[in-house]
Amino acid sequence: MLIIGIAGGTGSGKTTVVRQIMDEMKNEEVDVISQDSYYQDTSHLSMGERKKINFDHPKSIDFDLLVAHLKELKAGNSIEEPVYSFQEHNRTKETRTIHPRKVIIVEGILILTHTDIREMFDIKIFVHADSDERMIRRLKRDINERGRDLNEVLWRYQTTLKPMHQQFIEPTKEFADIIIPTNRHNTVAVDIVQTIIKDRLA
Template sequence: MLIIGIAGGTGSGKTTVVQQIIEELPVDEVCIISQDSYYKDTTHLSFDQRVKINFDHPQAIDFDLLVNHLKELKKGNSFEQPVYSFVDHNRTGETVTTHPRKVVIVEGILILTHPDIRELFDIKIFVHADSDERLIRRLKRDIAERGRDLEEVLSRYQTTLKPMHQQFIEPTKEFADIIIPTNRYNTVAVNLIRSIINQKLTKTES
C-alpha cells in the first residue's frame, strides 16, 4: 500500500492535482480520503456557534480519528469515513465505507501539520498557488457549492483563511517531498508522481 499526502492552501488546486494523478490508474486500486471528512463533530453546539468555528486551525480536525483510520487501512481493514456538511458546519451522521487499496491519497489543507499523519505518508506533496488565485477559486467554490455569500467569504478570508495559511499551512512546505505549482498544468511533477506510483504497484504485484 502506498499512502500519499497532498496538502496546500485553500483553493490551491489540490483536487485538480489528485484527478490528474489518478486519471490513468485503475479505479479499484485507488482510495481518496479528504481531510474535510474529519472536521470534529459539533452536534453539541448551536448553528450560530458552529459558524464561528475556525475551520482553518488544526484544532478543528479530528486527527486522532484520521490516524486510526489510516492505520486500519494499513492493516488491511475497512472503516466508516464520516460525511461532513459545509452547509450545516457539522457531520451528517452518515458514513461511507472505505476499503483498503493499493494507493491511498489523503488530501487537505492541514494534513502535513500533524507529525503522526506525516509519518504514515510514503510521499508528501504540497500544491502551491498564488494567493490571489486561491482567493478567486475559494470565492467561486464557496458561493456555488457551500451556500456562502460574497461578503461572508471575503470576511472569512481576511480574518481567518489568510492568517491561518501563513501560520499553519505555508510552513508545511518544508515537510513536502514534492512541491507542485498549479499556475499551469505541471506535467513533469504529475508524471513523476505517476511513475513512482506505477513502480510501487508493479513491485507489489511481482
C-alpha cells in the first residue's frame, strides 16, 4: 500500500489536488482520509466552549487514532473513520468504513507536523497558495458551506489561522518531497505525482 500525505494551509487547494490525483485512478484503487475527521472528541464541552477551541493547533487533532488507523490499513484491515460536523464542532455518531487500498491519501493542514505519521508517508506533498488567496477561498467556503458569518471567519483568521499557519504549517514545507503551487492553473505537478504513483505501483 502506498500512503500519500497532502498538507498545506487552509484554502491552499488540497481538495482540488486530491481530486486531480484520483481522477486518473479507479475507485477501488484509492481512498482519502481527512485529518478533519480526527478532531478530538468534544462531546464533554458546551457549544460555547467548543467555539473557543483552536482548531489549527496540532493538539486539536487525535493523532493517536489516526496513527492507529493507518497501521490497521497497512496491516490489511478496514477502519471506521469518524465523521465530523463543522456545525457541531464535534464528531457525529456516524462513521465511514475505509477498506485497505493500493493508494491511501491522507490530507490535512497539520499532517506533516507529526513525526510518526510523517514517517508512514511514501510521498509527502505540500500544496502552496499565497495567504491572501487562501483567505479569500476560506471566507467563501466557511460562509457558503460551514454556516459561519463574515466576522467570525475574519476573527478566526486573525487570532488563530494566521499565527498557527506561521508557527506549525508553513515550517512543514521542508519535509515535502513535492510542493504544488495552486495560485494559477497547473497540471504539470499533478502529472508528475501520477507518474510517481504509477511507477511505484508497477
